[in-house]
Amino acid sequence: MATRYRVFSVRVAAVTSLTPHFVRVTLTGDALADFSSVGLDQRIKVVLPLDGVGFSELPEDEDWYAAWRALPDAERNPLRTYTVRSFRPDARELDIDFVAHGDAGPASRWVSSCRVGDELRIVGPRVPESPEDLPTGAAEFAPGHASRILLAGDETAAPAICAILEALDVSTVGHVFIEVPTDADRLPVSAPAGVEVRWIARNGATHGVRMTDQVHAWASTVVAGAASVAGSPSVGSPSVAAGPACGDGVELADVDVDEQVLWDVPATEESRPVYAWIAGEAGCVKELRRHLVRGVGIDRKQVAFMGYWRHGKAEN
Ligand SMILES: Cc1cc2nc3c(=O)[nH]c(=O)nc-3n(C[C@H](O)[C@H](O)[C@H](O)COP(=O)(O)OP(=O)(O)OC[C@H]3O[C@@H](n4cnc5c(N)ncnc54)[C@H](O)[C@@H]3O)c2cc1C
Structure with missing residues (x-):
């Protein structure tokens, strides 16, 4: 069965400066009970707030993308791709390690000023509907039986x-x-x-x-x-x-x-x-x-x- 993606509303639970150029942002929220983690190099989309707009309304289900595309330019939140560094389902916590590369892009700009309690949205795979369906979604590392x-x-x-x-x-x-x-x-x-x-x-x-x-x-x-x-x-x-x-x-x-x-x-x-x-x-x-x-x-x-x-x- 095809992986179903959705928008997750989350907030910043912790901001940890790991090194001069890596900032770990821990996100949390009840919605993450429905997040499907596959580990490895799993990617997600981060939806970033717009000045003066915050987050435009998006349906939380699979229709989010069509709705996002239909928004006027000034209200369409930037999307950027990031890796799930780790996910702790019991605590409903997800870590992303952002590279802080200055203020050239909305993601890097956001991470340089985000604070505990700030809102964010991510897009990722939902927990499969049936327990027989394996969780899938956007990880690429697949070495098979490489020597x-x-x-x-x-x-x-x-x-x-x-x-x-x-x-x-x-x-x-x-x-x-x-x-x-x-x-x-x-x-x-x-x-x-x-x-x-x-x-x-x-x-x-x-x-x-x-x-x-x-x-x-x-x-x-x-x-x-x-x-x-x-x-x-x-x-x-x-x-x-x-x-x-x-x-x-x-x-x-x-x-x-x-x-x-x-x-x-x-x-x-x-x-x-x-x-x-x-x-x-x-x-x-x-x-x-x-x-x-x-x-x-x-x-x-x-x-x-x-x-x-x-x-x-x-x-x-
Ligand atoms: C599958 C996947 C997984 C990824 N995982 C991560 C991750 O876990 N952590 C992470 O930090 N990034 C990750 N990236 C890279 C990240 O998506 C890009 O760096 C993205 O461009 C950052 O968005 P931005 O808004 O900061 O900059 P943008 O608005 O996209 O770009 C603005 C300017 O910044 C430059 N720029 C973008 N990234 C960098 C950089 N790292 N160093 C210097 N200049 C840069 C661009 O060339 C452009 O000139 C991942 C990308 C993919 C496709």
Whole structure:
């Protein structure tokens, strides 16, 4: 059965400054009794308040999106995509780790000034109607029976990577590269013994360059010669309002990351020598994926890649 999404009215229960660039916002509300958590890199939409308007009225059920689109521009609340860092159903609490990147966007602006008690709305999956239906909804990490994994991302992907790491089977083997703005932005996270986690501090270097260097080194030493495994890709999109997504049949070199959503996620199930999950700034993600597939020869069906944001471009 298709996942049913709805609007959840919540309020801020806590604001915790984790590091200079990460702010954890804990949201709470009775409505969260109906929130379906799948863990891993599960994404949700955050509906942000408008100055002078607050929140425009939206139906709480599946019709929310049509109603949101029909609003006049001045009353249409901005939507942004975030990861569920953790969900505690008994306490009806949900954590989001926001990157504070200044006042350029409504989400980053909101997080720099939000206070306990502030209202917010999120859009996410409801608890399935029937107990036989598995909860589903908007998580992409699906390594199947991969022999080893690679996770690589910038600070916007750090919440997803941390949530994935905490859910991995203890026998998992792999490498993780997370680029963050400064040394002080490394976050504590636990991982299986066979997974090496490297936090890479940018410390003023160009976004993505240091992580790209490390992934290239990993590819040449760890994966060189990796065999490819069959599987059919499926294309997902982070945004119900986004433009076309790239994917099967679209040459990556042709993808214009300023116009298209960079998002391609292979099908699950197969055993694979390697499963790579890459997320973050779209230009950097595109380059990493190109290197792994064209440069190193990893089968494209072993690489999930997701453009989480784009330099110089608002989400919608
Ligand atoms: C599936 C998914 C999960 C995500 N999870 C998280 C998460 O858990 N935490 C998180 O912080 N982000 C996450 N992101 C990224 C987040 O949605 C974007 O960073 C978003 O653009 C932020 O919205 P905004 O309103 O602050 O900026 P926008 O209005 O979208 O953009 C305004 C300007 O800010 C720039 N910008 C946007 N993000 C950044 C950034 N991080 N650093 C520097 N400049 C930026 C844009 O290029 C643009 O020029 C996720 C994205 C996706 C698709």
